[in-house]
Amino acid sequence: MKNNYKKVSSHGSINIPVAMRREIGIQGGDPMEVALNNGVVTVKPYTPRCVFCGSTENVKKLFGKGICPECAAKAVQKMEGSGK
Ligand SMILES: [Zn+2]
Numbered sequence: 001m002k003n004n005y006k007k008v009s010s011h012g013s014i015n016i017p018v019a020m021r022r023e024i025g026i027q028g029g030d031p032m033e034v035a036l037n038n039g040v041v042t043v044k045p046y047t048p049r050c051v052f053c054g055s056t057e058n059v060k061k062l063f064g065k066g067i068c069p070e071c072a073a074k075a076v077q078k079m080e081g082s083g084k
Pocket of ligand 1: 070071
């Protein structure tokens with residue numbers, strides 16, 4: 001893929017070309033992970049992580065936070081066990 005030259009906005013934003021967004025499957029509003037390594041900034045889709053146990057396996061987003069199936073099942077048990 002050819003290099004693209006982009007200007008940084010006054011807010012620090014850079015537009016990612018639509019072809020690149022399509023290729024890696026990101027949409028507006030998706031969380032991205034930004035890292036700095038020896039002067040090179042890398043930007044990649046943020047892998048959702050379970051906020052309860054830290055797992056990255058089959059994590060789904062719930063109200064903007066990650067949750068894994070195991071913790072979701074525990075949450076259901078907890079709610080059902082509340083007596084309401
Ligand atoms: Zn979990």
